[in-house]
Amino acid sequence: MKPILSTFVLLALVLLSSSLLHTTMAADSSFCDSKCAVRCSKAGRQDRCLKYCGICCRACNCVPSGTYGNKDECPCYRDKKNSKGGPKCP
Template sequence: MAISKCFLACLISSFLFISMIQAHAKIINTNGIGEHALGDFKIDCGAECSRRCALSSRPNLCHRACGTCCARCNCVPPGTAGNDEVCPCWANQTTHGGRKKCP
């Protein structure tokens, strides 16, 4: 019983430590472009855009716009829609007509 409590405490501590490291690694600078404290970490835009555009009614258009936004911002918000507050650069991209560029 004592071993399982110790194991559970270590497991919870590990998860907390990992989440603190991940939260510290992401720094948003003043213009909203994501930079990472752990070097020039580039996300896999292809995989992230496939995830983001999975439910799109126009997947080719979504992938093209997402790829452009991902390359510029090095960030793709979680989920298949919304959550733009996680990546301010993503939310601020607009088309020539003034509409939101990023899906």
């Protein structure tokens, strides 16, 4: 009886944790999407801006306010560099 009970409890925990993880990921995605939409609203190449802003947002969990500058609000976002040493985040 104990193996059945422990299996049931383990299965319940796995289902609960995967449900919570999916909800958290969806919330983070909409947070980044909305913040990056504002950040990239005046960009000349919006598709590229949204791509890199999204990458930086998911890594740093923040996006500076406004459409340009203000990167001191988010040091992680500010300090990310591309392969050439330039700023990665728009």
